[in-house]
Amino acid sequence: MSKSVSQIISDLESGATTSVALVHDCAARIDRLNPDLNAVLSVQRDDALKAAEASDARRKSGKPLSAADGVPILLKDNICATGGPTTCASRVLENYRPPYDATATAKLRAAGVVVLGKTNMDEFAMGSTTEWSAFGMSKNPWKTDHVPGGSSGGSAVAVASGMAPWALGSDTGGSIRQPAGFCGVVGMKPTYGRVSRYGLVAFASSLDQIGPFASNVEDAALLMNLIAGHDGRDSTSADVPPEDCVAELRNGRLAGLRIGRPRQFFDVEGIDDDVRSVTDGTLDILRREGAEIVDVNMPFAEEYSVAAYYVIAAAEASSNLARYDGAHYGYRAKDSANIVEMFSRSRAEGFGAEVKRRVMLGTFALSAETFDAYYVRAQKARTLIKRDYDNALKECDAILAPVAPTPAFPAGEKTGDPVRMYLADVFTLSLNLAGYCGLSLPAGFSKSGLPIGVQLLAGAFGEKGLLQTAWQLESKLGIAGSRTPAVFAR
């Protein structure tokens, strides 16, 4: 098991390690494992070493920028960072080098965190497996013929295989929580507006959020502290006071806590037996620790979220991706006879199949004849789904749910059937439609040795309490660090 960020920080403080040594370690592991796992798309080795040297010098002079000064991180390749490409795993942005940092990136650098490189993903974050990356899929480190989940699959694989102790991802409909669950790490989707979206390449702007990947809850809380906060450059950024997610992390209590069990997320067909037994086992632990398990009713979240999400997300994507026309942004097809041909060939050659499917679906949903029947109805369903959360959260402090109906599945299993792929997102989409916060936490293993996560979900700006509960639960589950994927031995 590689070290946790909190251990790394104490090693940096005591002088047992240096930021330069950490960068060398991570880069060596990437060199060794990435040819197989394909989790990382680019490494900014020289810049990272320079930043690490500067960090070590600050520590030496007793002036670190933050406790995490010198800790390396990988960023999902849709989060802008100067010094290297930001491709969104798309041919369209293959040569894009952002001239500015995303706010999340800038905040990390201001804390002295060292950006090592960028991670693989589904093209423009559209997907659930990373199989839609234009640069090849990532592999699940626990079973390399299985998917790691997506769309932030590369970030999950990188943390699970020790390529970096931290990574950032983005979650529009589950893209942090689901790969975290599939790879046995912690992943958090913050409340919409909690983390600035400035410099996050837009997929579905009313749903997208940046969030942390880490190997345990405390490390995720440390990273939340660094990236959260109001930002005038994102008009949807929430102007709420920042919360310290770390200081009182251990002060939560399971005894007396009310945990909601949405019956529609449990009593449905098609849930894998191992997922069911790990989720039920987690409820048993909570009960044993004195939490009260409350049966809650979330009918709309279960029934409408797949349909509503895939209309709304596609609609927003079709609008956001209009800018990649070969003139404003991105890949330009050569030798076109006129500008219309140039637009259409640039997009036809640049985008992959799934992105095209979303653009077409979204354009259809937004067209005059179908707008009311699809887009407006989806927005109404979204309101009902949010109401489900509001009602449920009146009766409980947090909701427990499976992350996905199954553990990681074999590569290629769902790429031929988009609807089956979309249906596998059934447990993660509703949280984004509601705009609330949640995390996924390793809770057990399948009989075949694949990690299985559970989600804890809470209301707007409930991150601090959610992390406290997750920390307590993690310590009772005893899963974190109990097993490591075989690649660790390599």
Ligand code: GLN
């Ligand atoms: N799997 C979902 C989709 O394909 C969610 C993706 C995400 O959260 N970025 O849209």
